[in-house]
Amino acid sequence: MKPQESSGEGSALTREEEQAEVIRRLEEDIIFGRFAPGSRLVEDTLMTRYGASRHFVRQGLFQLERQGIVLREKNIGATVRFYSAEEVRQIYEVREMLTRQAALMIALPASASLIEQLSELQRHYCAKADAQDLRGIHETNDAFHVALFAACGNPYLVRSLQDYMNLTLPMRAKNLADTEGLALSRRQHELMIELLKGRDSWALAQLCVDHMQFSKSDYLGRIADKPNP
Amino acid sequence: MKPQESSGEGSALTREEEQAEVIRRLEEDIIFGRFAPGSRLVEDTLMTRYGASRHFVRQGLFQLERQGIVLREKNIGATVRFYSAEEVRQIYEVREMLTRQAALMIALPASASLIEQLSELQRHYCAKADAQDLRGIHETNDAFHVALFAACGNPYLVRSLQDYMNLTLPMRAKNLADTEGLALSRRQHELMIELLKGRDSWALAQLCVDHMQFSKSDYLGRIADKPNP
DNA sequence: AATCGCAGTATTATTGACAATAGAACGGCT
DNA sequence: AGCCGTTCTATTGTCAATAATACTGCGATT
Numbered sequence: 001m002k003p004q005e006s007s008g009e010g011s012a013l014t015r016e017e018e019q020a021e022v023i024r025r026l027e028e029d030i031i032f033g034r035f036a037p038g039s040r041l042v043e044d045t046l047m048t049r050y051g052a053s054r055h056f057v058r059q060g061l062f063q064l065e066r067q068g069i070v071l072r073e074k075n076i077g078a079t080v081r082f083y084s085a086e087e088v089r090q091i092y093e094v095r096e097m098l099t100r101q102a103a104l105m106i107a108l109p110a111s112a113s114l115i116e117q118l119s120e121l122q123r124h125y126c127a128k129a130d131a132q133d134l135r136g137i138h139e140t141n142d143a144f145h146v147a148l149f150a151a152c153g154n155p156y157l158v159r160s161l162q163d164y165m166n167l168t169l170p171m172r173a174k175n176l177a178d179t180e181g182l183a184l185s186r187r188q189h190e191l192m193i194e195l196l197k198g199r200d201s202w203a204l205a206q207l208c209v210d211h212m213q214f215s216k217s218d219y220l221g222r223i224a225d226k227p228n229p
Numbered sequence: 230m231k232p233q234e235s236s237g238e239g240s241a242l243t244r245e246e247e248q249a250e251v252i253r254r255l256e257e258d259i260i261f262g263r264f265a266p267g268s269r270l271v272e273d274t275l276m277t278r279y280g281a282s283r284h285f286v287r288q289g290l291f292q293l294e295r296q297g298i299v300l301r302e303k304n305i306g307a308t309v310r311f312y313s314a315e316e317v318r319q320i321y322e323v324r325e326m327l328t329r330q331a332a333l334m335i336a337l338p339a340s341a342s343l344i345e346q347l348s349e350l351q352r353h354y355c356a357k358a359d360a361q362d363l364r365g366i367h368e369t370n371d372a373f374h375v376a377l378f379a380a381c382g383n384p385y386l387v388r389s390l391q392d393y394m395n396l397t398l399p400m401r402a403k404n405l406a407d408t409e410g411l412a413l414s415r416r417q418h419e420l421m422i423e424l425l426k427g428r429d430s431w432a433l434a435q436l437c438v439d440h441m442q443f444s445k446s447d448y449l450g451r452i453a454d455k456p457n458p
Numbered sequence: 459a460a461t462c463g464c465a466g467t468a469t470t471a472t473t474g475a476c477a478a479t480a481g482a483a484c485g486g487c488t
Numbered sequence: 489a490g491c492c493g494t495t496c497t498a499t500t501g502t503c504a505a506t507a508a509t510a511c512t513g514c515g516a517t518t
Contacts, residue, residue, distance in 0.1 A: 043469075053503065054503080055500075055502060075469080077469065087385075090383045093385075094385045094386050154319045155319065157319075157320050158322045160389060271498085271500095273499075283469090284472060305476080306500065307500095381467095
C-alpha cells in the first residue's frame with residue numbers, strides 16, 4: 001500500500017503542484033487584468049478564490065513581489081504594482097541592452113539542432129495563437145525566446161533576461177491578445193530563424209530589439225491616456 | 230505609555246530588525262568562510278546560533294537562496310553554494326557587461342555633489358580598511374559602487390548590478406581581507422573619482438571593469454588548486 | 459465646524475505544534 | 489556475503505491559532 005497520496009482526492013495535486021498552481025493563477029489574474037493595477041490582493045480573498053491555504057497564498061505573493069508585479073507593504077498588504085511611463089522606459093532600456101548583448105553572443109550560423117528546436121517551438125506558438133489560448137500564447141512565446149537566447153551560452157545572462165521578461169509581462173499581456181500584434185510577432189519569429197541560418201549577428205540583434213518595441217509603445221500609449229485610473 | 234517596545238528587553242530589537250540581523254549574520258558567516266562551501270545549514274542549528282525563531286531563519290535562507298549564495302533542496306535542506314570556475318567566468322561576464330554599460334551612461338563631467346558624495350564614502354571606506362573591519366569594508370565598498378553607478382540614471386540597471394555584486398560576494402570576500410588587494414582597490418576608487426571630473430567615459434568604464442579582475446582571478450586561482458575541498 | 463482621541467475592525471505577521479519526507483542504519487532473506 | 493526491504497531518525501514543510509499592526513468611523517471637546 002502506498003502511504004502517500006492521501007485517501008481518494010478529486011484533484012490529484014501534490015503540495016508542490018498546488019503551490020505552483022496558485023502562483024500561476026495569481027500571475028494570470030494580474031497579467032490579464034482581472035486584478036487592475038493598484039487593486040488590493042487580500043490574502044483571505046485569494047485563499048477562498050483559489051481554495052488554497054494562507055501559507056501558499058503568502059508564498060505566491062512573495063514570489064510575485066520578487067518578480068516585480070506585486071507590491072507588498074509591511075502590515076498593509078499586497079497590491080498589483082503599477083509602472084509609470086518613466087519606469088517602463090528604464091526597464092525596457094535594460095532589457096534591450098541585455099537582449100542585444102545576448103543576441104550578439106549567439107554563434108552564427110546556428111546549429112541545425114537549434115533551428116529545429118526553434119521551429120518546433122514556433123509551431124506550438126502558432127497553434128496556441130490560432131486557438132486564442134492567451135496563457136498558452138504567452139508560455140510558448142517565452143519558451144521560444146528563452147530557447148533562442150540560451151544559445152548565447154551564458155545561463156546567467158539568460159536568467160537576467162528572463163527576469164526582465166517577467167517584469168514586462170503586464171505590458172506585454174495586452175499585446176498577446178491583439179490579432180495584429182500577434183501576426184507581426186509571428187513573422188518576426190520566423191525572420192529570426194532565417195537570420196540564424198546566416199552570419200549577420202547585428203541584424204539578428206536589431207531584430208530582437210525591434211521585436212519588443214510594439215508592446216512597449218503600445219503600453220506607453222495606453223497609460224498616457226489615463227495616468228491614474 | 231507606549232504599548233509597543235515589549236517590557237524591558239536587553240536587546241531593543243524590533244522584529245524587522247531581528248530579521249535583518251539574522252540575514253546579516255548568516256550572510257557574514259557564509260561570506261567570510263565560517264561555513265564552508267557545501268556545508269549544511271540546518272535550521273535548528275541556526276535557530277540556536279542566532280537565537281531566532283524558525284520563521285526568521287527560513288526567511289533568511291530563502292533570501293540568501295535568491296541572492297545565490299545558498300542552495301536549497303526540497304526536503305533535504307540548505308547548503309552553502311559552491312561556484313565552479315566555469316560559472317564564475319559566466320557570472321563575471323555578465324557583471325562586466327552591466328558594469329561597462331552603466332559606467333558609459335554616467336554623464337561626464339560628473340556633478341560636484343556626486344564627487345563630494347563619493348569622496349565622503351571613500352573616506353568611510355578607508356576608515357574601515359584601516360580598522361580591519363571586514364564587514365565594514367564590504368559595506369562601505371558596496372555603498373561606494375552603488376552610489377557611483379546610481380549616477381547612470383537607471384535604477385533598474387543599478388538593481389541588476391547589485392544582484393551580481395551580491396552573487397560575487399563569496400569571491401570578493403577574501404580580497405577584502407587582503408592588504409595588497411585593499412590598497413589597489415583604494416587607489417582605483419580614487420582614480421575613478423578623478424576620471425569623473427574629466428570627459429573620458431571609456432576610460433572610466435574600463436577602469437570599473439579592471440577593478441573587478443583582481444578578485445576574479447584570485448578566486449579562480451584558489452579553486453583551481455583544490456576543486457573539491 | 460473642525461480636530462483630536464479612542465475604540466472597533468480588517469489585515470497581516472508570528473509562532474509552535476504537527477505532518478511529511480528523505481536518508482541512514484539495521485536486520486532478515488537468498 | 490550481498491541485496492533488498494523496513495524501521496528509525498533527522499530535517500524540512502504545512503497549518504491554524506494568536507499577536508501585532510494599521511486603517512476607519514464616531515463622538516467628545518474646543
